[in-house]
Amino acid sequence: MTQTRPRRTVLGLLPWPERQAVTEALRTETVGGLVLLTAAVVALVWANSPWSAAYTDIRDFHFGIPALGLDLSVGHWTADGLLALFFLVAGIELKRELVVGELRTPATAALPVVAALCGMAVPAALYAITATAGGGSLDGWAVPMATDIAFALAVLAVISTHLPAALRAFLLTLAVVDDLGAILIIAIFFTSDLNFWALAGAFAGLVLFYALQRSRVRGWWWYVPLGITTWALMYNSGVHATVAGVAMGLILRATRDKGERASPGARVAHLVHPVSAGVAVPLFALFAAGVAVSGRALGHVFTDPEPLGVVIGLVAGKILGIFLGTYLAARFTKAVLNPDLAWGDVFGLATLAGIGFTVALLIGELAFPNAADAEHIKAAVLVGSFTAAVLAAVLLRRRNRVYRRLWEEEERDEDADGIPDIYQTGSAGGGR
Template identity: 80%
Template sequence: MTAVPPRRPAFLGLLPWRERRAVAEALRTETVGGLVLLVAAAVALVWANSPWSGAYEALRDAHFGIPALGLDLSVGHWISDGLLTVFFLVAGIELKRELVVGELRSPATAALPVIAAVCGMAVPAAFYAFTASAGGGSLDGWAVPMATDIAFALAVLAVISTHLPAALRAFLLTLAVVDDLGAILIIAVFFTADLNLAALGGAFAGLVLFYVLQRLRVRGWWWYVPLGLAIWALMYHGGVHATVAGVAMGLILRTTRDKGEDASPGARTSHLLHPFSAGVAVPLFALCAAGVGISGAALAEVFTGPEPLGVVVGLVLGKIVGVFAGTYLAARFTRARLNPDLAWADVFGLSVLAGIGFTVALLIGELAFPGAEVAERVKAAVLLSSLTATAVAAVLLRRRNSVYRRLYEAETIDADADGIPDIYQRTPATSGTSNVN
């Protein structure tokens, strides 16, 4: 009797029902936040290039805080180091969820999106390094084109009304989650000031206490909020970018439910903070960071200066090559096969969309070129690259929208009105477990 070879898992196939619900909830908030982000970026650009640009700069550079604690910061600084920590806290929770119960929990399912994301970070950095060094520019901005902005990308999808099936959106979300992890590691390792070991030791002790409280199942915001603020302040004074405190706490929060719990601490925290992160923290950061001059001379410098040109090449071309080549090679040399309802053109469209690097790219640009004139040109390059990737991706994805609409409608039919799409009640799970779980 001939042995039947094991079935090859479908890449970009039907997600398990529980995973799809979690992804849908995350993406719904990100999409709304992304639309607010687009508006905030547009306001910043118009304001910074209007006769009232002086008021914009005065507001962004105004200082307030607690000088006795060494926290007398500008408005822009409070937002990038303070409010953006909430964004990284939510990113840390999402990463933990993916590692524990999501797409990254098993090496077999994680291999393909992780390889695609790593290639999507390494290739843009290499493109930047080659372009900038060839023009005699600084290599300090090598990390700028590495990150994908999931909120911006989803806002683009909402604007162009593309009915991407859940698996494509989940793949984009997973890419962004791994991108965020890479960006956090890069910020922590390469963009640190002079280290204050005593403050870092205090921050580490605070994280240990945070972990112990989680292990002991201690509940109550009055424990965690003061402790979190203390960890953030100590991390800031330790010389490591304060947003690292956010992702560290997010990774510590428990994402599995105990018996009798309606939701895990991570899920409750994410549910509470995700709307604030996507709808307030990130748009305010965009309002402060996206206000750059877009005169003809400034735009010309984007294509003549080696550093901004390296960012454009890295985001527009490097992301496409990295994500697409990484995905293809991973699928070619693993057991995964592409969903037969889709084509490699769909992966290519997502690769172009991954070139939208806004929030984290702007943040790393500020860290790589602090106070330098080139920082403004790098910001302009990030904005221009993101707009270019948006336009190209919109054309590519709209051409396939009839396919996406058919798959999306098949995924959402619920003829018996029981709250579970019919496809999950007749299709075996792609992950080997029950879809309705």
């Protein structure tokens, strides 16, 4: 009697070890960036295929939750709903940096903070100059200010085999400040008519959330319903709903009590990050990046002042802002560049920061409610981000070759005399 092999269920639930492996992979920014890139490519191919009408129908399909006063399209659910998870994780990371990370002390935070602020101000200024010179609208000034950390870290990971670890730390700290700036911009400048009753309800929900944290109350059954209700009230108040996500992330405790294995913020980030990186952000990209690309559409990117301002802001603005901001801070303040980094590394990183995707697309949709204008801005974000990624890849690969050569020389010296050259001549990083 032949023994039949058990049949595997197509698209069934993965075994527990495989599910653990997938979620751990999604907790790394590199894998999250690659998933995001895949979703963006699928959106572009789908929107420019014979099935583009199906893409539009799905994106614009409406469904709602009457009890919460919500009736949104699929596209808006991903931008206003799922993206709140992304901002929740961003808020937790920001809180951690402020309490126990690089932003805790002014000395270590000065350079990346100044770099991030200049990296937001200069792109906005270049956009304004371009738009004004061309007789365009200033509404999109905030679009080129945002850096997509998942994309940027994914590109850095692919390139970096020998680049200093300090480069990634600098980029992470810069991105945290960049995210905070984007959140404040959305909250202050892209708020529609306020419903003060709903806003008061959202604020009360955040106060209750804070009180539960201070009282050390545990249990998801307290926080999940409260979080959803607060998010819905924030949406109905006229303030962009993602602000609720970052506010709750900032409220979550970032330090451990005695006997705790991890802080509440760390536990929530550990659980939510795979969902954010593997579901929320890719779905947002899928329904935000579906731009009909044609010669005419690309022509608008380089002829209309608003899209052109976005491209110039992302590519030239980020380079000038971040590099000059870092240099001036190191030159005229007590802040010091990490000795493992050279100015060539900072220039490559500044170019890499021109990859603006998730938040840039979101701000583009908020700044240009008209569908046609929004399509041109989205195309500009894609063109600018792609250009920045290519330039950064060229620059950082060159820097990577420099560090690889230094590493090989140290290996040869160590083989020759048994003493690593790094201990004889100092670090190989700075000044090269």
